[in-house]
Amino acid sequence: MSEPEARRGAVSAARQTLFLMFCIGNERYALQATDVVEVLPRLPLKPIARTPSWVAGVFAWRGVVVPVIDLCALTFGQSAEARTSTRLVLVQYRPGAQQTGQVLGLILEQATDTLRCDPADFKPYGLDNRQAPYLGPVREDAQGMMQWVRVNDLLDESVRALLFPSPPLSPDDFEERA
Template sequence: MSEVTAKRSVAPVTRQALFLLFRIGEERYALRATEVAEVLPRLPLKPIARAPHWVAGVFAYRGVVVPVIDLSALTFGRTAEARTSTRLVLVHYRPDEAQPARKLGLILEQATDTLRCNADEFQPYGLDNRQAPYLGPVREDARGLVQWVRVADLLDDSVRALLFPTPPLDPARLEEAP
C-alpha cells in the first residue's frame, strides 16, 4: 500500500450535507437539500380565503393541490420580492414521523445557490425564539451568518389543520345540503 493510500484511510471522514441557500431581505438562510423535492420558477397561485397573510395560495402539481407559504411574509411580515431569482421550492413537509410527508411550497427569494458543509458547523444562536421555531442554528462564513430553516417546524397546529386537514376533505360531502 502506498503512503498516500495509507494516509487517506486514516483521515477522519467528515459527513458533508448539501443546503439550498436563499435570502429574506439581506439575510441568508438554508434548507437541507434532502428536504427539497423540486425548485420551480414562481408560478401563479390560487389564493386561500381567510388564510394568514403569509399563506400565498395553492397550485396544482402533478395532480395534487399543494399549499404555498411565503417564507418572507411568515418570518418578517413582508411578501417576497418578485425577482427573477425568486423561486417556488417544493419541500417534503413532515412534522410528525407517524405521518407521511406531504408537499409544501415555499416562496423563496434568491434561491439559486447551494452550500456543502458539515451540518455540525451550524451552532445554536442563543435565543429562545418560540414565535419562529423553524429558525434553527446558524453558521458563520466569510459573508456573515446563514441560518438553517427546519421544514418540519414551519407550520403551527392551526395552519397545519387549514392546509392539511385530517382526514382530508371529501368532495362528495361538499354537495350535501347543510
C-alpha cells in the first residue's frame, strides 16, 4: 500500500462512528453509540398517569428515577413487542445543546447489533417531518435503508417539562400542595 493510500485509509477509519442498531417493525434504525449509557434487558416499569401513551413509565436505576419511552409507540403508535431482543436502552438526553444531560430510557426492539460507519454515509431523505424531528438522515446498504435517530430531538418541550421538570421537584413541593 502506498503512503497516500495508507493516509486515506487512516482518515476514513478516524471518521468511523459506532451505532447501535434496532428495528421498529421491519424497519431499521440506529442510535449513535456515544449517546448510549447502558443497555439493559426489558424491565418492569411503574406507569405514569396522564402521560402520552408512548411514555412507558419509570424505573429506579442507580438511585435515580429514569423515565422511559417506547420508541415504537412514539414513532408508529404501536407498543414494542415483548421479545428476547427487546432492550431498555439508557441514553444521555441533552436537549438544546445542554452540557449536562439526563438519563432517558428507550424501549427498542432487536437492539442487539452495532455498526461502525462514517456518519457522512447517512444522507437527507428529502422530507421535512416536523412531527418526528428525531428521525434523521438515512443510510443505504445491502439490507436496505437505515435511519439515524437523534436522541436529543426525541421529546418536545411539553413532554420534556413533564418528564424532566426544571427545577426538579422535591418532596417539599408536594407538602406545599396538601
